Amino acid sequence: MSEFDELPDELRRVFGAYLNHLVVERGTASSTLEAYTRDLRRYGSYLVHSGAGTLRGVSSELVGEFLATLRTGERDGAPLAPASAARTIVAVRGLHRFAFVEGIAEHDPASEVTPPALPRRLPKALSLDEVLCLLDRGTVGGPRGLRDRALLELLYSTGARISEVVGLDVDDVDTHERTVLLDGKGGGQRRVPVGRPALEAVEAYLVRARPSLAAGKTQASALFLNVRGGRLSRQSAWSVLKAAASRAGLTSSVSPHTLRHSFATHLLEGGADVRVVQELLGHASVATTQVYTMVTMNTLREVYATTHPRAHD
Known part of the structure; x- marks a missing residue:
């Protein structure tokens, strides 16, 4: 039939x-x-x-x-x-x-009809407990473990893209001012603050791990090195993140942008102004950043629904 x-x-x-x-x-x-x-x-x-x-x-x-x-x-x-x-x-x-x-019809009436725009997917953010679990349980010992901990701490502390973090040179980290200089999209640079735990992790890596990874390459400028003394690639950094998520027992998908999404969401949930978050993320337009406000609004709705005495009247 x-x-x-x-x-x-x-x-x-x-x-x-x-x-x-x-x-x-x-x-x-x-x-x-x-x-x-x-x-x-x-x-x-x-x-x-x-x-x-x-x-x-x-x-x-x-x-x-x-x-x-x-x-x-x-x-x-x-x-x-x-x-x-x-x-x-x-x-x-x-x-x-x-x-x-095929010549079956003389014109194509559907050529100007476009599919409806799909709703923008909300970024996936980890909870604070999940982030802490990732940082505390996701890495192993030894030089590579110190490097990986510093990498993950820096990703969450700065909200940087994974490509921006692996692109860092040692001199881009200012431990006195507690900032890092990031090379963003389109050649733009921005200096962003770094939290103390991330700085401590970076300093531990620089002192106790990076010299052995550098393998005598005294001219190596890259902050994060691979086992051969070269700059850690974006793909390798992604593998570090996935392995850390597996060790931490995180069941949700953790992508290269997960910690960036979490950084933005946690700032906004803590009361940060969206334009400040825009500057930290390196977004050219605040409209790009405002997608994160949709995530926090969902949280606000849940809190309102469970706590306001007339939420359901």
């Missing part, structure tokens, strides 16, 4: 030809093909109800109206989630493009 038996003959043939094209010419995965089949069945039903028995009579307005029904749930039940609606529009755009290229 065809997936499109309820459609007029011409629509059924075009829809089937498009799905066959995806399999034979594009090598589309079976799971994606199944999803596209459901999406196109919904689209075909909409076309029939709208009086369009072929693709030739479909206008851009009709495709746009179909998009609106995905958001509202009209005719076909519950509205689709933004990601599902976006996938459906991709399937519809691909269908019309295929029909136009």
Whole structure:
């Protein structure tokens, strides 16, 4: 039984030809093909109800109206989630493009219809207890352990990107002023404060570990060195972070940006002004930083809901 038996003959043939094209010419995965089949069945039903028995009579307005029904749930039940609606529009755009290229239709009415913007994902932040667990239990002994502890402490203390931290030279750390000089995106530099625990970890690494890692390379300027005495790479630093998270027993995903997200979130939860956090993170626009305020607002809502006497009245 065809997936499109309820459609007029011409629509059924075009829809089937498009799905066959995806399999034979594009090598589309079976799971994606199944999803596209459901999406196109919904689209075909909409076309029939709208009086369009072929693709030739479909206008851009009709495709746009179909998009609106995905958001509202009209005719076909519950509205689709933004990601599902976006996938459906991709399937519809691909269908019309295929029909136009193959000469089945004289124009492509879906070319100007874009998928809906997906909601911005909130950054994942660790709790303070999780950060402390990562720092206290995530590293091992020896020179590499001292280096890794200093690396993790510095990432959380400064909110720096992992590429900025591995790019540090020894002279970029000012232990007297308790600051580090970071090279940010676009060649911009910023000097940010460093907490005492991070400075102590860096000093312990410089005195007790870095000389052995330098392996006699007295001209080496990089702050964080690998076992061969060269600059620690971003990929190696990421491996350090993942290994530390595993040792600390953190079950949530810990990415290179996790400590940066946690830094920003904890500052805002502590009452820091968003523009101060913007400067510390090196964001060109405060709008980029404001995504973190969404995270803290979720926390505020939870606190409000559980503590205010009339939160649920």
